[in-house]
Amino acid sequence: xxxxxxxxxxxxxxxxxxxxxxxxxxxxxxxxxxxxxxxxxxxxxxxxxxxxxxxxxxxxxxxxxxxxxxxxxxxxxxxxxxxxxxxxxxxxxxxxxxxxxxxxxxxxxxxxxxxxxxxxxxxxxxxxxxxxxxxxxxxxxxxxxxxxxxxxxxxxxxxxxxxxxxxxxxxxxxxxxxxxxxxxxxxxxxxxxxxxxxxxxxxxxxxxxxxxxxxxxxxxxxxxxxxxxxxxxxxxxxxxxxxxxxxxxxxxxxxxxxxxxxxxxxxxxxxxxxxxxxxxxxxxxxxxxxxxxxxxxxxxxxxxxxxxxxxxxxxxxxxxxxxxxxxxxxxxxxxxxxxxxxxxxxxxxxxxxxxxxxxxxxxxxxxxxxxxxxxxxxxxxxxxxxxxxxxxxxxxxxxxxxxxxxxxxxxxxxxxxxxxxxxxxxxxxxxxxxxxxxxxxxxxxxx
Amino acid sequence: xxxxxxxxxxxxxxxxxxxxxxxxxxxxxxxxxxxxxxxxxxxxxxxxxxxxxxxxxxxxxxxxxxxxxxxxxxxxxxxxxxxxxxxxxxxxxxxxxxxxxxxxxxxxxxxxxxxxxxxxxxxxxxxxxxxxxxxxxxxxxxxxxxxxxxxxxxxxxxxxxxxxxxxxxxxxxxxxxxxxxxxxxxxxxxxxxxxxxxxxxxxxxxxxxxxxxxxxxxxxxxxxxxxxxxxxxxxxxxxxxxxxxxxxxxxxxxxxxxxxxxxxxxxxxxxxxx
Numbered sequence: 001x002x003x004x005x006x007x008x009x010x011x012x013x014x015x016x017x018x019x020x021x022x023x024x025x026x027x028x029x030x031x032x033x034x035x036x037x038x039x040x041x042x043x044x045x046x047x048x049x050x051x052x053x054x055x056x057x058x059x060x061x062x063x064x065x066x067x068x069x070x071x072x073x074x075x076x077x078x079x080x081x082x083x084x085x086x087x088x089x090x091x092x093x094x095x096x097x098x099x100x101x102x103x104x105x106x107x108x109x110x111x112x113x114x115x116x117x118x119x120x121x122x123x124x125x126x127x128x129x130x131x132x133x134x135x136x137x138x139x140x141x142x143x144x145x146x147x148x149x150x151x152x153x154x155x156x157x158x159x160x161x162x163x164x165x166x167x168x169x170x171x172x173x174x175x176x177x178x179x180x181x182x183x184x185x186x187x188x189x190x191x192x193x194x195x196x197x198x199x200x201x202x203x204x205x206x207x208x209x210x211x212x213x214x215x216x217x218x219x220x221x222x223x224x225x226x227x228x229x230x231x232x233x234x235x236x237x238x239x240x241x242x243x244x245x246x247x248x249x250x251x252x253x254x255x256x257x258x259x260x261x262x263x264x265x266x267x268x269x270x271x272x273x274x275x276x277x278x279x280x281x282x283x284x285x286x287x288x289x290x291x292x293x294x295x296x297x298x299x300x301x302x303x304x305x306x307x308x309x310x311x312x313x314x315x316x317x318x319x320x321x322x323x324x325x326x327x328x329x330x331x332x333x334x335x336x337x338x339x340x341x342x343x344x345x346x347x348x349x350x351x352x353x354x355x356x357x358x359x360x361x362x363x364x365x366x367x368x369x370x371x372x373x374x375x376x377x378x379x380x381x382x383x384x385x386x387x388x389x390x391x392x393x394x395x396x397x398x399x400x401x402x403x404x405x406x407x408x409x410x411x412x413x414x415x416x417x418x419x420x421x422x423x424x425x426x427x428x429x430x431x432x433x434x435x436x437x438x439x440x441x442x443x444x445x446x447x
Numbered sequence: 448x449x450x451x452x453x454x455x456x457x458x459x460x461x462x463x464x465x466x467x468x469x470x471x472x473x474x475x476x477x478x479x480x481x482x483x484x485x486x487x488x489x490x491x492x493x494x495x496x497x498x499x500x501x502x503x504x505x506x507x508x509x510x511x512x513x514x515x516x517x518x519x520x521x522x523x524x525x526x527x528x529x530x531x532x533x534x535x536x537x538x539x540x541x542x543x544x545x546x547x548x549x550x551x552x553x554x555x556x557x558x559x560x561x562x563x564x565x566x567x568x569x570x571x572x573x574x575x576x577x578x579x580x581x582x583x584x585x586x587x588x589x590x591x592x593x594x595x596x597x598x599x600x601x602x603x604x605x606x607x608x609x610x611x612x613x614x615x616x617x618x619x620x621x622x623x624x625x626x627x628x629x630x631x632x633x634x635x636x637x638x639x640x641x642x643x644x645x646x647x648x649x650x651x652x653x654x655x656x657x658x659x660x661x662x663x664x665x666x667x668x669x670x671x672x673x674x675x676x677x678x679x680x681x682x683x684x685x686x687x688x689x690x691x692x693x694x695x696x697x698x699x700x701x702x703x704x705x706x707x708x709x710x711x712x713x714x715x716x717x718x719x720x721x
Contacts (some may be wrong), residue, residue: 077549084549085549085552085553087549088549088550088552088553089553093550095511095512095550095691095692095696096510096511096696097511098511098512098548099511100511216467216469216520216522217469217518217520218519218520218522219504219506219520220506220508220518248701248703249469249471249518249701249703250510253701260469260471260520260703261469261471261518261520264471264506264508264510264516264518267508267509267510267511268506268508
């Protein structure tokens with residue numbers, strides 16, 4: 001362990017050589033930056049992990065059932081568990097997906113669930129990501145490099161091997177593949193913030209990395225056309241292009257990133273698309289409030305994992321509370337992602353806070369408010385020694401037709417500044433590996 | 448029951464050859480309770496460089512709104528893209544017994560009303576006048592819908608060329624001018640604002656040389672057709688091709704191709720009672 005911490009620079013140098021970068025757009029400029037790695041891992045012991053694993057699998061099962069219901073029979077709306085207008089006014093709800101049953105009925109194949117741990121040890125889910133969650137490749141490659149740089153660390157501790165992620169992902173793609181054709185990772189291209197991940201996962205799963213223009217729909221089937229324009233049938237697309245750009249025939253007609261007529265081929269069952277278009281309705285910041293109710297409704301079980309205490313200004317009672325307590329709440333714009341549109345009431349000057357309250361009154365559906373969770377700080381190595389930083393955990397849950405698998409690792413992101421709560425990579429955060437300990441293994445001795 | 452023959456012909460001429468052309472059409476009639484498709488033929492072709500014609504294979508499917516869609520792809524260079532869709536439908540009076548999906552109550556970017564439009568609704572209901580030809584069934588929702596239709600018809604002037612496919616209801620309303628698509632978007636915006644489910648419908652109308660757009664609104668288990676451009680409740684003689692939340696859900700022809708070319712479109716539509 002000590003030798004791993006000592007090797008911080010070495011690991012980061014290797015990551016740099018492998019091109020582990022995160023691109024960000026700031027003021028219209030594309031900038032690529034290294035994604036700083038901290039060698040002190042987040043460690044989760046076996047017992048705690050068993051609890052998280054159960055809770056995560058349960059949550060993702062319910063979310064998958066919700067998606068099938070919303071785009072199908074709509075029983076949860078008919079029974080008034082979730083208000084109709086919340087679903088139909090959600091930006092993530094895509095009418096173009098109504099009635100489409102994806103191959104084997106799975107909607108969220110790769111889910112990224114963001115959790116935080118409070119000081120008292122309790123875990124809370126902050127956000128579900130069911131569209132194109134990125135991040136698994138970072139702890140994956142960091143572990144691979146760390147094992148080379150400091151092999152003794154991994155022989156001395158009984159850590160679950162996380163290098164099986166590509167096999168898990170391949171298993172999901174193979175299971176969804178409708179015709180034995182190619183598995184494809186479909187990237188918007190090299191200027192996407194997570195391009196490293198797209199190329200790395202394609203390489204590690206043996207899938208073809210396809211760029212816009214490489215895929216074409218002919219006779220309602222999808223083909224990959226290589227540089228010599230010979231065509232190969234495609235059976236499953238792990239797409240990392242957002243819904244709105246996926247098919248210019250059905251979504252944004254200006255999109256140059258999409259595959260024209262992909263939606264028709266998908267609706268006809270001629271190709272699998274991972275994750276399914278339209279999933280945004282279930283990871284909408286507003287629908288989040290209802291996830292524990294979905295668990296009860298679909299599975300008949302109490303939700304194992306808790307949401308952070310959340311208020312919906314849409315409900316009058318909650319609105320009153322939010323307006324009266326705005327200074328102590330985190331207020332989120334439901335239509336924004338990636339750490340944008342998140343404000344802490346206490347950081348706002350009086351005038352801006354009043355303005356925000358006005359917006360909450362006029363457009364209550366657009367906002368949610370949450371209690372600030374005092375999350376547990378994690379030890380982080382800085383040049384001058386160990387400091388404490390806020391961190392979250394993105395757990396990855398993979399679903400195929402007969403199984404829901406929680407990857408025994410995850411992306412731990414931490415804030416670089418001492419007082420910051422925002423850990424998103426797009427906001428300059430760094431990352432750690434996440435160790436899940438095997439049974440009967442106590443925490444590693446002090447660093 | 449009345450029978451109608453329809454024929455839709457569209458040609459796109461490109462100033463220079465284009466290739467890798469994907470297309471998606473909604474140019475064949477929907478099966479509806481009031482509209483049976485007796486015969487429907489579609490022919491899609493391209494003219495290649497030398498002038499010889501190539502008939503393209505067509506994939507038939509349905510979109511999420513239940514509209515018939517026809518798709519295809521042609522890789523080779525061509526200068527002209529042609530569609531002929533023709534057939535015969537039998538119709539009973541226009542009504543669709545169904546439920547109303549919640550999405551038809553939500554505004555879209557194209558149908559979001561502004562303050563002026565909201566005031567306009569109030570003024571319309573205050574005046575309590577309305578004139579529409581023919582016998583009208585009764586009911587409070589129907590009355591509201593018909594008087595809004597009449598008001599939109601009175602407020603707008605039919606002027607082609609001043610709006611585009613991307614003009615919103617609010618923009619067209621402020622302009623006071625537009626075409627059937629704008630009339631339909633405005634009426635949809637007003638109806639949804641009043642809590643009446645409304646959707647955009649389009650197809651071929653007897654006596655019209657272009658595709659026509661109108662509105663369907665929902666009342667007591669029935670969708671009815673309301674045509675704000677011509678100020679009337681629809682009965683016979685409009686061949687319904689598609690419906691959706693707004694015009695963006697039901698374009699007749701969408702295409703994506705490679706090549707730098709100007710396009711010239713010619714369109715010919717005929718509807719005749721058989």
